[in-house]
Amino acid sequence: MRTPLVAGNWKMNGSRESIKELINGVVEGAKSLSGVEVAVCPPTIYIADVIAATDGSIVEVGSQDTCTATKGAFTGETSIDMVKDLSCKYAIIGHSERRTMYGETDEVVAEKFITVKNAGLIPVFCIGETLEEREAGITEEVCARQIDAVFTTSGDNAFADSVVAYEPVWAIGTGKTASPEQAQSVHAFIRQHLAKRNADNAEKVQILYGGSMNPANAKELMGQADIDGGLIGGASLKADDFMAVCQAGQ
Numbered sequence: 001m002r003t004p005l006v007a008g009n010w011k012m013n014g015s016r017e018s019i020k021e022l023i024n025g026v027v028e029g030a031k032s033l034s035g036v037e038v039a040v041c042p043p044t045i046y047i048a049d050v051i052a053a054t055d056g057s058i059v060e061v062g063s064q065d066t067c068t069a070t071k072g073a074f075t076g077e078t079s080i081d082m083v084k085d086l087s088c089k090y091a092i093i094g095h096s097e098r099r100t101m102y103g104e105t106d107e108v109v110a111e112k113f114i115t116v117k118n119a120g121l122i123p124v125f126c127i128g129e130t131l132e133e134r135e136a137g138i139t140e141e142v143c144a145r146q147i148d149a150v151f152t153t154s155g156d157n158a159f160a161d162s163v164v165a166y167e168p169v170w171a172i173g174t175g176k177t178a179s180p181e182q183a184q185s186v187h188a189f190i191r192q193h194l195a196k197r198n199a200d201n202a203e204k205v206q207i208l209y210g211g212s213m214n215p216a217n218a219k220e221l222m223g224q225a226d227i228d229g230g231l232i233g234g235a236s237l238k239a240d241d242f243m244a245v246c247q248a249g250q
């Protein structure tokens with residue numbers, strides 16, 4: 001049985017003050033949770049504050065991205081060793097905002113995947129189709145292509161100790177959620193596709209849904225057989241809403 005994971009992706013939001021209030025609310029709310037794993041991914045500059053605030057809590061912390069290089073002359077970048085140094089457990093990679101706005105190709109994301117694995121952190125590997133791709137009927141093909149890039153760099157055992165997040169691009173920040181049936185169908189496909197390389201890893205990997213998940217739709221989405229939690233954007237910026245989603249995952 002897979003334990004659900006609910007992770008908040010705070011993206012580029014918040015101030016030192018507001019983040020303090022948010023993380024304190026999450027830590028407080030998490031005290032009454034059981035049977036669900038919880039993580040938050042703050043803007044890099046606030047990770048240290050959030051790590052300090054989560055000390056002794058079940059709430060884990062992750063970065064929103066990582067550089068493929070581990071050190072050196074890469075102005076503005078943050079290495080996975082630095083993220084690890086702060087005691088993060090997770091690193092999101094391949095978010096569609098990185099793929100579309102910063103031109104990250106499947107190959108770059110696959111390189112980031114292996115960088116995170118080599119550092120001993122857990123990649124939260126984001127995949128998903130655009131609206132055009134869904135309408136063209138190539139959702140599964142797109143997800144398979146994004147996954148296969150990782151198998152090419154990391155081998156058949158790539159998805160041991162990894163998390164996959166299926167985030168249909170058309171559902172991110174739009175208020176348009178994939179229906180539970182639509183999401184389940186893609187999640188089941190992803191698991192089957194992973195199983196072609198390693199059935200045990202496919203059975204164990206948490207596949208999160210992301211895209212306008214909120215307190216109103218979380219329970220039904222996470223009630224689907226292959227949906228093992230959520231990667232939450234907008235609704236993770238309010239502690240009460242985020243905790244309601246976490247409770248729905250219990």
Ligand code: 13P
Nearest residue numbers: 009172173211212233234
């Ligand atoms: P929203 O929940 O705001 O749609 O964002 C989802 C997301 O991109 C999480 O990574």
